[in-house]
Amino acid sequence: MKQKRQKTWTPYAMVLPAFAVMMLVVVLPIINTILQSFKTADGTFTMANYQYFFTSKEAFQSLIFTAIEAFSTMILAIIFSFLLALYLRFSKSKISKLIGRLYLLPRFIPGIVAVYAVMNIIKDSGFINRFLQLFGIVYKPGLLYDIKGIILCNLWFNIPFSAMLLSAALSAVADSYVESARDAGCSYWKIFQKIIWPLVYKDVIVAATFILMGQIGAFTIPYLTGPNNPKMLGILLYQQVNTYLDYQKAAALSVLMFLLCLGGAVVYIKSNMKEEVWEKGR
Amino acid sequence: MKRLYYGLGKRKFAEWILLAVFVLFFYGPLFNMLTLSFAGKYEYPDVIPQTYGLKWWDYILSKGQMLESITTSLLLAVVVTVISLLICLPAAYAIARYQFKGRSFVRLSFLLTNAFPKMGIYTAMAVIFYKLNLIGTFTGVVLVHVVNTMMFMVWIPSGAFRTVHIQQEESARDAGASALQVFFKITMPMAWPGIVVASLYTFLGSMEEAQGSLLIGLPNIHTMPSELYGIIMSFPDTAGAVFAVILLIPSVLLLIVFRKYLSAEALSSGFKM
Numbered sequence: 218m219k220q221k222r223q224k225t226w227t228p229y230a231m232v233l234p235a236f237a238v239m240m241l242v243v244v245l246p247i248i249n250t251i252l253q254s255f256k257t258a259d260g261t262f263t264m265a266n267y268q269y270f271f272t273s274k275e276a277f278q279s280l281i282f283t284a285i286e287a288f289s290t291m292i293l294a295i296i297f298s299f300l301l302a303l304y305l306r307f308s309k310s311k312i313s314k315l316i317g318r319l320y321l322l323p324r325f326i327p328g329i330v331a332v333y334a335v336m337n338i339i340k341d342s343g344f345i346n347r348f349l350q351l352f353g354i355v356y357k358p359g360l361l362y363d364i365k366g367i368i369l370c371n372l373w374f375n376i377p378f379s380a381m382l383l384s385a386a387l388s389a390v391a392d393s394y395v396e397s398a399r400d401a402g403c404s405y406w407k408i409f410q411k412i413i414w415p416l417v418y419k420d421v422i423v424a425a426t427f428i429l430m431g432q433i434g435a436f437t438i439p440y441l442t443g444p445n446n447p448k449m450l451g452i453l454l455y456q457q458v459n460t461y462l463d464y465q466k467a468a469a470l471s472v473l474m475f476l477l478c479l480g481g482a483v484v485y486i487k488s489n490m491k492e493e494v495w496e497k498g499r
Numbered sequence: 500m501k502r503l504y505y506g507l508g509k510r511k512f513a514e515w516i517l518l519a520v521f522v523l524f525f526y527g528p529l530f531n532m533l534t535l536s537f538a539g540k541y542e543y544p545d546v547i548p549q550t551y552g553l554k555w556w557d558y559i560l561s562k563g564q565m566l567e568s569i570t571t572s573l574l575l576a577v578v579v580t581v582i583s584l585l586i587c588l589p590a591a592y593a594i595a596r597y598q599f600k601g602r603s604f605v606r607l608s609f610l611l612t613n614a615f616p617k618m619g620i621y622t623a624m625a626v627i628f629y630k631l632n633l634i635g636t637f638t639g640v641v642l643v644h645v646v647n648t649m650m651f652m653v654w655i656p657s658g659a660f661r662t663v664h665i666q667q668e669e670s671a672r673d674a675g676a677s678a679l680q681v682f683f684k685i686t687m688p689m690a691w692p693g694i695v696v697a698s699l700y701t702f703l704g705s706m707e708e709a710q711g712s713l714l715i716g717l718p719n720i721h722t723m724p725s726e727l728y729g730i731i732m733s734f735p736d737t738a739g740a741v742f743a744v745i746l747l748i749p750s751v752l753l754l755i756v757f758r759k760y761l762s763a764e765a766l767s768s769g770f771k772m
Contacts, residue, residue, distance in 0.1 A: 327707030434616020
């Protein structure tokens with residue numbers, strides 16, 4: 218009996234430290250934020266903080282700007298990384314092996330370092346501009362301080378990230394599946410549709426949701442490479458805190474951004490839960 | 500070009516183009532930065548520096564605050580990784596081994612910092628930390644970094660512990676080993692690759708974390724990434740390049756040392772429940 222008792226509380230005791238840190242350092246502040254967002258500076262209840270963002274033209278522009286940026290990044294990153302992952306999985310050449318070794322590094326390069334490195338290439342007085350001058354071409358790329366700059370930097374991080382997830386998923390596609398389908402006369406498109414896609418689409422969803430959720434709160438990349446106006450939501454939030462010192466409005470904006478991310482999180486959790494049910498059946 | 504195309508054949512040619520684009524896009528910027536860091540004379544239309552030297556290295560390394568930020572960052576990363584291991588490994592083990600009420604909920608809770616806008620979470624933390632006098636303290640920044648990578652620290656080792664068969668643990672217990680002995684002698688060595696990958700995520704995550712350190716750490720705690728913000732804004736490219744290269748060194752070293760643990764499968768297990 219004592220043995221059994223011990224068994225029931227052991228897992229809770231083991232989980233407690235990590236869970237408590239998460240609750241106290243993250244969840245408690247978030248609850249506080251939600252409460253703050255409904256208050257004025259002197260503590261009375263108000264909806265004004267939310268009204269401000271729903272009626273503010275600047276906030277609306279930021280939302281649209283963030284959405285365009287996030288979806289462009291997501292779509293481009295998924296397409297390129299899918300092609301890269303397919304190549305890495307099905308080509309057995311030396312080049313493929315070499316790229317297979319090199320593509321994981323960007324995921325671990327400190328974000329700000331990589332952004333800085335890319336900035337030095339794409340800015341108007343950067344490497345591209347200088348290089349083309351050798352041939353007498355005066356070309357200002359106009360990429361920096363523009364949405365294109367943000368997307369480009371994000372692709373630098375997100376293509377390797379999503380290629381990593383997708384190639385892990387593609388390793389579940391055995392050569393024999395593809396070969397036997399080829400023998401039976403399937404076209405490459407049919408093989409992709411019937412064999413590869415069903416095995417990897419969950420990971421495509423995981424990659425896509427992580428990329429999207431990352432963009433909603435993104436700060437470093439748009440702060441350094443984005444335009445002043447319109448700005449991404451992460452920058453707008455930073456300004457509310459650092460420039461205007463308006464914590465209540467910042468809280469309301471945080472809550473709105475949480476809600477946007479919640480959509481992504483639900484999709485992510487749902488696509489993962491399905492997998493678990495499937496695993497149980499094994 | 501034409502000769503290359505016919506000489507290599509269509510397929511090979513396309514592969515070489517792919518390699519060139521890949522290397523230029525992902526490694527070109529880093530290589531350019533490395534070159535700039537060793538520049539001597541580098542003026543506007545120069546594609547590469549005219550002269551080389553260690554001028555900017557001397558310049559950066561003579562700045563006290565920057566040197567301090569290097570020590571702070573390294574110390575921070577070590578402390579964060581150790582604390583993270585201490586609190587997360589038991590949780591990971593419990594999630595892998597025990598069926599208990601609320602298990603999925605607990606596991607899911609670690610997604611929080613990675614699924615929601617970081618800036619929102621940091622400002623929320625800043626408000627509470629301000630009341631607790633944790634703003635501008637080492638402890639405050641450690642907490643931010645720990646929660647940042649908890650998802651990897653719980654999910655990856657948890658997956659690794661699950662691959663250790665319970666029979667192996669039980670037979671060690673039958674042979675008279677204590678629970679802790681079993682963990683350190685049997686379970687941990689077998690789950691080691693997962694623990695290494697999770698620790699790398701945590702260590703490098705702490706090394707690169709900028710926004711949280713900026714909001715919670717200033718004005719007292721200067722980490723390398725938070726210093727780099729200022730340097731990018733107000734220093735010449737060549738000086739920034741030196742500092743960025745210094746920040747790059749730990750990542751590159753660790754990735755080379757632990758390269759055999761870093762497969763796409765191992766790395767992506769941190770993003771799946």
